[in-house]
Every structure is written in structure tokens, then in C-alpha cells.
Amino acid sequence: MTHAADLYQELILDHGRRPRNHRALDGASGKADGHNPLCGDRVTVFVRVEGGVVADVTFVGTGCAISQASSSLMTEAVRGRSVAEVEALFGRFHDLVTGTPADDAAQDALGKLAAFAGVAEFPMRVKCATLAWHTLRAALAGPAAVGAPVTTEDAS
Amino acid sequence: MSRAPAPVVGGRPVAPFDPHRVRAEFPILSRRVRRGRPLVYLDNAATTQKPLAVIEALDRHWRTSNANVHRGVHLLSQESTTAMEAARGHVARFLGAADPREVVFVRGTTEAVNLVAHAWGRANLRPGDEILLTTMEHHSNIVPWQLVAAQTGAVVRAAPILDDGSLDREGFRRLLSPRTRLVGVAHVSNALGTVNPVRELAQEAHAVGALVLVDGAQAVSHLRVDVRALGVDFYAFSGHKVFGPTGIGALWGRKALLDAMPPWQGGGDMIRTVSFSGSTWADVPARFEAGTPAIAEAIGLGAAVEWLGGLPADAVAAHEADLLEHGTRLLEGVPGLRLVGTAPGKVSVLSFVLEGVHPHDVGTLLDLEGVAVRTGHHCAQPVMDRFGLPATARASLALYNVREDLDALVAALHKVRETFPL
Structure with missing residues (x-):
């Protein structure tokens, strides 16, 4: 697995080039900033939770193809899921990009996110793939979540 | 070919x-690296690779002479001391220094700048004094000055750069004033490759009474450096960017300036006498080399500059x-x-x-x-x-x-x- 096409799959390139849900969200119940100063990657995640379910989620930001595609595919993957389901999905995604073995059920649950499997070969890029997710988690903590931006440059 | x-x-x-x-x-x-491809190493501004001359100097030291320096009376300590001091001489000659005692071994450029910022800066900077840097400085020639400015009330200023990455000489002159106590400038920019006109900048700085510190980290492996011809006051570089080991570098300073500077780190090797009623400091360079130095690395650095000097x-x-x-x-x-x-x-x-x-x-x-x-x-x-x-x-x-x-x-x-x- 160390070919360019394994990491930069067509799905990732497409979402990196034309990120979906790339806009601010009016009436968000939560919002958080993520910033990896070493890379310069920035993302702001907006989320509207209704009855414990992610009714809408969007992001704005700039960065590498991996971080933009990860943000975009994340918004598609978590919309309509309960907060607990989002947390479980993040766990599976994290295992995927850090190369932690998973069972078939966990693989299936990832859906399109499985395109990020190649990231595991590039430990330096894990932080790019996980920034949006960590930022989403902060946004889900609610409107009170203010303070320093989320970063994935200290740990994955 | x-x-x-x-x-x-x-x-x-x-x-x-x-x-x-x-x-x-x-x-x-x-x-060979990824998928058996030959390594194409183009990250030399981050660190350079090491020639056999350096690898073998380190190996020889570890295998035959390793001991602590400046204190043992036994043969190995003598050999280690002699080799390390010979390396200091090699570095002095490499920089065109008048006297090996003007060469302080440090961990690298970062520690060299911190040494000057703390030892010279804390003793000499007053509120309103200015440190003039350039916009193209590496963080290691910015942050130490911000730290010492916060402690002394001095102010850090940055000369602008032009669109092609050269220093804006007019902007530099505008910011230079009798309040400027020190000019800190990269000899070569690590991000842009720009070579700064250090000799001219030093003349302008001296004309207003400011000292000049040069970050030579990116210069020493590409330019022949002669600190006396450049007319600067401090010159810093890292061994690992000039084909030597990591963890070692050198600060060159004019002897009269170094002599007048108080120590910045205390410990063994940097004292003359110690008692609980007070201690006295060793002469330079030992005054600035508290603790057991990076002995093998210093010897490796000496080997690196000798190797480079032979080309x-x-x-x-x-x-x-x-x-x-x-x-x-x-x-x-x-x-x-x-x-x-x-x-x-x-x-x-x-x-x-x-x-x-x-x-x-x-x-x-x-x-x-x-x-x-x-x-x-x-x-x-x-x-x-x-x-x-x-x-x-x-x-x-x-x-x-x-x-x-x-x-x-x-x-x-x-x-x-x-x-x-x-």
C-alpha cells in the first residue's frame, strides 16, 4: 500500500476539491474551531442537535486535501445520527486511520469513510484526518464550548 | 550525469x-526508500547528512577515548579534553575567529541566541531599548528576544522584506535608531534562501551603537564565513546543518563582549570557586558551558568543519x-x-x-x-x-x-x- 492512489482515492480527491456542506450554519446549537498551527489547517464545525440527534452539520475551513475531504465526508456521515452514534463512529474512524485492527462489523459501519484507510500508512497525516472529528466533538459539547481551538498536533 | x-x-x-x-x-x-526508490534528499535546510569523516570521529571517540573532560587526571580524560579543545580550534578557524576562547559550545543556534538574549540582554537591556530583527528570522531568533524583552521592558522590532524575499534596506534603516541596542539577522533565510548583506548591516548598526548577532545556521554549509571580515559581534550556528552531529553548535562572540557577560546557566565547569557565601565564575568560554558538554558531538563537529574546509x-x-x-x-x-x-x-x-x-x-x-x-x-x-x-x-x-x-x-x-x- 504505498501508492499515491491508495491514499488519495478518487473519493477523497473529489471531496477535497469540492467539499460538501462547506458553509456556516444559521441557528447552530454548537460551534467549535479547530486549528493545527504547524500545518495551518483550520476548520470551524457548526452543528444543530435536535432531540439528541444531529439534525444538521456544516463546516468552513482551509487545509490539505485530507483535512478538507475528512471534514466533508464527516458531515455526510454524521447527519441524522444520535450523539452517541457519532461518538462510536469517531472511535471506528480513529481506529481506521491509526491502523488499529477492527472487526468486519466496524468496517461496514464506516461506509464511505473507509476511503481513509490509506492514512494509517502515514502517521504524520493522521492529525489531518482527525482534526474535523475532534472539532465536531467540541461543537457537540454545546454553545458554551469556547476557549482555545481544538488541535490534533499534540496527539492523534 | x-x-x-x-x-x-x-x-x-x-x-x-x-x-x-x-x-x-x-x-x-x-x-533506498519507498518502494525501493533511491533516496532523493532535498531537506538539507532542516538537517544535513553526515560524511564518514564525522561518523568515524564519533565512533573512534566512543571506542577509544570516551571520558569526561576538564577534570580527570587519567589518560582518557586527557584525550577527550584534548580532542574537544582541538575541535574548538577547528571551529574557530572555520569561522575566521581570532581566538578559540571566543567559541562557546552550545546545543545549537537556538541555544546560542538564548545565551546572548539572557546573558547579555538581561544585563544590558533597559525599558525602551530596541532589538531590531528582520521579518525573515527563524523563530529561534525571534522568541528568545520576546522573552527577554518581556523581562526587561525592551521592544522587539522587525525590518520588512520585499516581494522577492530580500531585506527592505530602507525599511531597515528607518527602524534603526540610537534606541537600537542589538540587531539580530539571519545570514541566510531558511524559508527563502535570501543572503542578507551582513557586513553592510553591521556597519549601519554599529554606527548607531548597536551590537550585531548573526544567525548563521543556514549559511555555514554554503558560504565561507569570516566573522572578522563580516564585522559582526556574535555569530551562531548548529553543527547538524553543516554535516556534523545534532546537539552541538557554536556561538562565536567578540572576546571583550563575552568577558563582560554574566553566566546564564549555573553548574559544574562554569565556576572558579563555589561556597555558600557566593561563587565566582570561570573565564570564557567555560563560563557559558555549565555541565558536562556534548563531548563526542563537539569532536564530531570539529571533524565536520575540518572535512568541509578540505573541499x-x-x-x-x-x-x-x-x-x-x-x-x-x-x-x-x-x-x-x-x-x-x-x-x-x-x-x-x-x-x-x-x-x-x-x-x-x-x-x-x-x-x-x-x-x-x-x-x-x-x-x-x-x-x-x-x-x-x-x-x-x-x-x-x-x-x-x-x-x-x-x-x-x-x-x-x-x-x-x-x-x-x-
């Missing part, structure tokens, strides 16, 4: 230099200039590529951005082709801000690079363009 280096420089015949023969002295350059400097410079010209020409042919830093007379560094591709994606895709470059802000965020960029990709050259390395870089960049079409 690379074109042979020009046999004549500035009308003078120069000794021949064969980069392919020099490459054979660097074992790592023959290793024909003019021919090496001609070879590097040829590489830079070749690389610049090739990079300009990559669709959507923009060079950042095009100052006349620059050395080593080819910093660039590729339209539509983030530098980190460029870096990963080049790595897959065996090409090692740096991507990011290069510890020079003010430079990135100046050019409105979050990051660049940077290929940086050393004397052991050959035209084929740049050909491989550009072939890999064309592949990046295939993955990320314009």
Missing part, C-alpha cells in the same frame, strides 16, 4: 569538485549555484508552480507553492516517489504571513546533491499535477 562544475569562477581557475565522489562519503545517500570552496559554490539555477529553471516549468523567495544571489533554498495543492499533500506525494522535502511554515511564520501563505514546500540543497536529484523532484511534481490537475 551532472554537468562538470565550471572550471573557472570569476576569471580564476578553481580546483575540481566531483559531487558524485563526495556522495560516496555519505553512506545514507545510497539507501575546494570555490568549486563547491559553483556546483551549488549550478544546481540552484538548474532547479529554478525546471521548477518554473511545472504548471501552476510559484517560487517563494527569488532574491538575487540566494543560496540552497527552493521554496514553492503549487496552485490547487496544499503543501502537505505535495510533501506526501513527493515522499512516495522517494523525494524528501520539508513542508510547513519552516519555523518562520512571519515570512508565511508576509506572503499570505499557510505553508510552502521547500527543497533545499547541499553540496552532495546532483542535477539528477532535481530532475527527480520535478518528475515527481509532474506526477503530483496528475493527481491534482489544474
Whole structure:
């Protein structure tokens, strides 16, 4: 697995080039900033939770193809899921990009996110793939979540 | 094959230099990386590879002479002390210093700047005094001054740079004033490759009574440095960027200045006498070398500068200039590529951005082709801000690079363009 096409799959390139849900969200119940100063990657995640379910989620930001595609595919993957389901999905995604073995059920649950499997070969890029997710988690903590931006440059 | 280096420089015949023969002295350059591709090492501004002369000097020290320095009466301690002090002499000669006692061994450029900022700065800076830096400084020549400014009430200023990455000389002169106590300037910019006119800047600084500290980290492996001809007051560099080990570097300072500076770290080796009623300090350079030094690394650094000094400097410079010209020409042919830093007379560094591709994606895709470059802000965020960029990709050259390395870089960049079409 160390070919360019394994990491930069067509799905990732497409979402990196034309990120979906790339806009601010009016009436968000939560919002958080993520910033990896070493890379310069920035993302702001907006989320509207209704009855414990992610009714809408969007992001704005700039960065590498991996971080933009990860943000975009994340918004598609978590919309309509309960907060607990989002947390479980993040766990599976994290295992995927850090190369932690998973069972078939966990693989299936990832859906399109499985395109990020190649990231595991590039430990330096894990932080790019996980920034949006960590930022989403902060946004889900609610409107009170203010303070320093989320970063994935200290740990994955 | 690379074109042979020009046999004549500035009308003078120069000794021949064969980069392919020099490459054979660097074992790592023959290793293979991703999918068996040969290593194309173009991250020399981050750190240089090590020649056998250095590897063997370290090995010889560990195998035969290792002991602590400056204290044992036994043979090994004598040998270690003699070798380390010989290395200090080699570094002094490498820099054109008048006296080896003007050479303080430090961990690297960062520690050298911190030493001056704390030992000289805390003793001499008063509220309202100014430290004049440039926008192209590495963080290691910015942050130590911010720390000492916060403690003393001094103010840090930064001279602007022009669109091609050269220093704005008018802007520099405007900021220079009798309040300026020290000018801190990179000899060569790590992010742009710009060579600063250090001698002229030192004359202007001295005219207002300011001292001059030069960050020579990116210069020493590319330019012949003579601290007395440059007319500066402090000159700092890191061993690992000049083919030596990590964890060692040198601060050169004028002896009268060093003599007048108080210590900044306390411990063994830096004292004359110690009692609980007070201690007295050793003479320089020991005053600034508290604790057991990086003995083997200092010996390795001595071996590195001796090795470099044994090469024909003019021919090496001609070879590097040829590489830079070749690389610049090739990079300009990559669709959507923009060079950042095009100052006349620059050395080593080819910093660039590729339209539509983030530098980190460029870096990963080049790595897959065996090409090692740096991507990011290069510890020079003010430079990135100046050019409105979050990051660049940077290929940086050393004397052991050959035209084929740049050909491989550009072939890999064309592949990046295939993955990320314009």
C-alpha cells in the first residue's frame, strides 16, 4: 500500500476539491474551531442537535486535501445520527486511520469513510484526518464550548 | 550525469569538485526508500547528512577515548579534553575567529541566541531599548528576544522584506535608531534562501551603537564565513546543518563582549570557586558551558568543519549555484508552480507553492516517489504571513546533491499535477 492512489482515492480527491456542506450554519446549537498551527489547517464545525440527534452539520475551513475531504465526508456521515452514534463512529474512524485492527462489523459501519484507510500508512497525516472529528466533538459539547481551538498536533 | 562544475569562477581557475565522489562519503545517500526508490534528499535546510569523516570521529571517540573532560587526571580524560579543545580550534578557524576562547559550545543556534538574549540582554537591556530583527528570522531568533524583552521592558522590532524575499534596506534603516541596542539577522533565510548583506548591516548598526548577532545556521554549509571580515559581534550556528552531529553548535562572540557577560546557566565547569557565601565564575568560554558538554558531538563537529574546509570552496559554490539555477529553471516549468523567495544571489533554498495543492499533500506525494522535502511554515511564520501563505514546500540543497536529484523532484511534481490537475 504505498501508492499515491491508495491514499488519495478518487473519493477523497473529489471531496477535497469540492467539499460538501462547506458553509456556516444559521441557528447552530454548537460551534467549535479547530486549528493545527504547524500545518495551518483550520476548520470551524457548526452543528444543530435536535432531540439528541444531529439534525444538521456544516463546516468552513482551509487545509490539505485530507483535512478538507475528512471534514466533508464527516458531515455526510454524521447527519441524522444520535450523539452517541457519532461518538462510536469517531472511535471506528480513529481506529481506521491509526491502523488499529477492527472487526468486519466496524468496517461496514464506516461506509464511505473507509476511503481513509490509506492514512494509517502515514502517521504524520493522521492529525489531518482527525482534526474535523475532534472539532465536531467540541461543537457537540454545546454553545458554551469556547476557549482555545481544538488541535490534533499534540496527539492523534 | 551532472554537468562538470565550471572550471573557472570569476576569471580564476578553481580546483575540481566531483559531487558524485563526495556522495560516496555519505553512506545514507545510497539507501533506498519507498518502494525501493533511491533516496532523493532535498531537506538539507532542516538537517544535513553526515560524511564518514564525522561518523568515524564519533565512533573512534566512543571506542577509544570516551571520558569526561576538564577534570580527570587519567589518560582518557586527557584525550577527550584534548580532542574537544582541538575541535574548538577547528571551529574557530572555520569561522575566521581570532581566538578559540571566543567559541562557546552550545546545543545549537537556538541555544546560542538564548545565551546572548539572557546573558547579555538581561544585563544590558533597559525599558525602551530596541532589538531590531528582520521579518525573515527563524523563530529561534525571534522568541528568545520576546522573552527577554518581556523581562526587561525592551521592544522587539522587525525590518520588512520585499516581494522577492530580500531585506527592505530602507525599511531597515528607518527602524534603526540610537534606541537600537542589538540587531539580530539571519545570514541566510531558511524559508527563502535570501543572503542578507551582513557586513553592510553591521556597519549601519554599529554606527548607531548597536551590537550585531548573526544567525548563521543556514549559511555555514554554503558560504565561507569570516566573522572578522563580516564585522559582526556574535555569530551562531548548529553543527547538524553543516554535516556534523545534532546537539552541538557554536556561538562565536567578540572576546571583550563575552568577558563582560554574566553566566546564564549555573553548574559544574562554569565556576572558579563555589561556597555558600557566593561563587565566582570561570573565564570564557567555560563560563557559558555549565555541565558536562556534548563531548563526542563537539569532536564530531570539529571533524565536520575540518572535512568541509578540505573541499575546494570555490568549486563547491559553483556546483551549488549550478544546481540552484538548474532547479529554478525546471521548477518554473511545472504548471501552476510559484517560487517563494527569488532574491538575487540566494543560496540552497527552493521554496514553492503549487496552485490547487496544499503543501502537505505535495510533501506526501513527493515522499512516495522517494523525494524528501520539508513542508510547513519552516519555523518562520512571519515570512508565511508576509506572503499570505499557510505553508510552502521547500527543497533545499547541499553540496552532495546532483542535477539528477532535481530532475527527480520535478518528475515527481509532474506526477503530483496528475493527481491534482489544474
